[in-house]
Amino acid sequence: MSVLLVGISHRSAPVSVLEKVAISEADRPKLVDRLLESSHVSEAMIVSTCNRVEVYAVVDAFHGGLGEVSELLTKHSGLPLGDLTRHAYVRYSEAAAEHLFAVASGLDSMVVGEQQVLSQIRSAYASADGQQAVGRTLHELAQHALRVGKRVHSETGIDRAGASVVSVALDRARGVVGDLAGRTAVVLGAGAMGGLAVAHLSRAGIGRIIVANRTLDRAQRLAETGRSMHGVDAEAVEMSHLTEAMAAADVVITCTGAVGAVVTLADTHRALAGRARTDAAEHPLVFCDLGLPRDVEHAVAGLPGVAVIDIESLQRDPAAGAAADDTAAARQIVADELAKYLAGQRMAEVTPTVAALRQRAAEVVEAELLRLDSRLPDLADPARDEVARTVRRVVDKLLHAPTVRVKQLASTPGGDSYAEALRELFELKPGAVQAVAAPMEVAAAESALADDFTAGHLGDGQDA
Helix, strand or coil: CEEEEEEEECCCCCHHHHHHHCCCCCCHHHHHHHHHCCCCEEEEEEEEECCEEEEEEEECCHHHHHHHHHHHHHHHHCCCHHHHHHHCEEEECHHHHHHHHHHHCCCCCCCCCCCHHHHHHHHHHHHHHHCCCCCHHHHHHHHHHHHHHHHHHHHCCHHHHCCCHHHHHHHHHHHHHCCCECCEEEEECCCHHHHHHHHHHHHCCECEEEEEECCHHHHHHHHHHHHHHHCCEEEEEEHHHHHHHHHCCCEEEECCCCCCCCECHHHHHHHHHCCCCCCCCCCCEEEEECCCCCCECHHHHHCCCEEEEEHHHHCCCHHHCCCHHHHHHHHHHHHHHHHHHHHHHHHHHHHHHHHHHHHHHHHHHHHHHHHHHHHCCCCCHHHHHHHHHHHHHHHHHHHHHHHHHHHHHHCCCCCHHHHHHHHHHCCCCHHHHHHHHHHHHHHHHHHHHHHHHHHHHHCCCCCC
């Protein structure tokens, strides 16, 4: 079983294609369930952000798995298979792991080094895990990716070019409206991106923030965070009051994850009509549309007195790059961690074979000791115990060097062949190896609970 990645991102497709492929939080569990119903997929996780959709699936066959994942994305997006494959990228096995590590490090982000992708990967993992769609393979891959991302951000300055897409968008907004200090902003959407927007606006000295969201409770919680943690005047409103909020604003930041446009041309017309300012050239209304699909209707950009900064324009912003030295350092960490991960995976694959060999040896020893009892029934217990210890020591010493060496060799490229050689030499049946592997996976799952708890708490303060 190997990991297959099928993805579409800002690097491979225009925004118009990304909008069609975009997967909302509500749709993600349903699509994961459909993947698990496929004949070639045993584990699945979908990473969906404002500029990428990536499906990670554990498959038993490359072509079969690729066909099933492609079919899923084709049906979801409504794109013909040819259009989808033209913009998609595929990674398999080691290449899939390398790509996820690079994504977690911010190396593949629109704003190189942004940290929000770490929380998005964790969210994807938690969602799939909650559906019991994650087994040992994806668990270990996701946890290692999160550790890689944290290490890159702690050991390099890759995020110095900008903390997120939000920061770059706000820099562009300043170029239109000037200093944000004392101004009013609307944050449309109370998810992770909305939280980032509130934090960045507060640091920019914004005078007032109005949070609008489909669920008023979430908007109220985000507004309270703005007041208590950032000391900014923040309030929450229902979506029915969005037009009035925009009329009072200088900047509107949107990232809702909605399927269609949330800010329509008619909404914007009414907001502009309700603005007290008469000089649209001096006091434009700026939309930072960070949604995928777009939250702001395309025609809004053509209105006088309106400026729209969207994902497509941010792709061309030079501020999205990171310093070359920091990028190189991050890539080296990814390479080092990938080597460790692959070595660990190869060793894990040979461990059940080694355990099965030792179990086979123990069974042979016990069988021979029973034969000894039948041949020498009068043998005293102390003598029998000494013979048993001696035989076990001999077997252990004979097995020690080859089993240690095969684990070492297994960590090298092509190391899986050594486990196969061991099974062939000692006539270890596949069923015996699997029987030994099963309890080992249970132990791994128990330790995974501790990993999840640690990962979830160590990263809470870093990804917001």
